[in-house]
Amino acid sequence: MVTIIRPKKIISFEDFKEIWQYRELLFFFAWRDLKVRYKQTAIGVAWALFQPFFTMVVFSVFFGGLIKIPTDGIPYPIFVFVGLLIWQFFSTSLTDASNSLIVNQSIVTKVYFPRLLLPISTILVKFVDFFIASIILVGLMIYYQYIPNLSGLLILPLLLIISFFAALGGGLILASINVKYRDVRYALPFFIQILMFLTPVIYPPSIAGKYAWILSINPMTGVIKAARSALLGGAPINWELLGISGVACFILLIVGFIYFKKTERYFADII
Numbered sequence: 001m002v003t004i005i006r007p008k009k010i011i012s013f014e015d016f017k018e019i020w021q022y023r024e025l026l027f028f029f030a031w032r033d034l035k036v037r038y039k040q041t042a043i044g045v046a047w048a049l050f051q052p053f054f055t056m057v058v059f060s061v062f063f064g065g066l067i068k069i070p071t072d073g074i075p076y077p078i079f080v081f082v083g084l085l086i087w088q089f090f091s092t093s094l095t096d097a098s099n100s101l102i103v104n105q106s107i108v109t110k111v112y113f114p115r116l117l118l119p120i121s122t123i124l125v126k127f128v129d130f131f132i133a134s135i136i137l138v139g140l141m142i143y144y145q146y147i148p149n150l151s152g153l154l155i156l157p158l159l160l161i162i163s164f165f166a167a168l169g170g171g172l173i174l175a176s177i178n179v180k181y182r183d184v185r186y187a188l189p190f191f192i193q194i195l196m197f198l199t200p201v202i203y204p205p206s207i208a209g210k211y212a213w214i215l216s217i218n219p220m221t222g223v224i225k226a227a228r229s230a231l232l233g234g235a236p237i238n239w240e241l242l243g244i245s246g247v248a249c250f251i252l253l254i255v256g257f258i259y260f261k262k263t264e265r266y267f268a269d270i271i
Contacts, residue, residue: 015261018114025113029121034128048132052088056081056136059202069203074232075144081137082231083201083224089130090163090220091192096122097171098188101179101267109268116260119171123164130160152230155237159223159230162242165249166219172256176263180270200224219245219252 019026037047056077063069064076071079097119101108104118141148178184199220205212215221222238222245229237 015114015116015257019116019120022114022117026117026121026124029117030124033122033125037125048129049136052081052084052133053136055088056084059084063202069207071204072235074228075140075146078137078140078144078146078232079204079228080202081140082228083199085130085133085137086159086163086224086227087196087199087201087220088133089126089160090167090223091196092129093123093126093164093167094170094174095188095192096126097167098174098178099185100171101175102182102185115264115267116172116257119168119175123167123171126167127160146232148231149233152232155226155230158246159227162223162246162249163220165246165253166223169249169252169254169256172253172260176260176267179263179267216241216244219248221245 059080060077064071064080069076100118100122101115107113108115108118140146174184174188195218198215199218200215201224205215205221205225208215222241222243226237226242229235
């Protein structure tokens with residue numbers, strides 16, 4: 001008796017059921033990525049702290065100290081670090097998810113398992129990095145004697161879920177394209193860098209004046225703006241903008257799943 005496994009072209013409930021059946025493999029992939037990243041580094045998980053910290057320092061010197069970007073009375077290092085936390089979670093998740101199939105080429109070509117596990121597992125690791133980097137935010141608030149809005153922590157899981165949807169949806173599309181066209185691997189970091197300056201990470205959306213609506217097209221704008229409003233107070237949360245961001249990211253996730261399933265059958269042949 002021979003069993004032939006063929007990837008389906010469309011997404012179905014069976015896909016989610018299969019992911020649940022392979023959940024142990026999913027967490028194994030995530031744990032493997034976490035160990036490989038820090039196994040031969042001298043300072044280990046401290047890299048998750050140093051990268052956002054030094055980025056925050058550079059932005060604080062140039063944009064907070066020299067250009068004097070307005071932050072509504074919030075210390076600029078705190079203001080920019082909240083944006084960096086969300087942005088780096090999204091950008092690194094998108095980058096690693098896009099390269100997940102290429103990095104695991106030997107596994108993809110030799111054994112069957114739900115290919116969706118690879119991009120999902122790479123993003124799970126970023127949750128660990130996010131919470132490690134959050135230690136710096138706590139330290140900044142203690143240093144500047146800034147009292148955060150603790151009730152704003154309740155909305156943080158929602159913001160991370162929306163960011164997860166955006167990174168996974170985009171990552172699935174780019175991972176599928178990356179299998180055939182390796183240009184994605186080299187072009188994506190450049191476009192992410194450009195996109196960061198089109199996202200209110202280092203400045204408030206109000207600085208764009210009458211053109212602030214252009215920034216609202218970017219789904220991450222609503223997420224970062226809501227994070228600052230929830231944690232730092234000041235302006236109330238723009239639920240309408242956050243809702244639009246959530247819907248847009250969810251649609252991106254569905255499109256990513258559909259495109260991934262349609263191209264999945266060719267991965268092992270052309271990777």
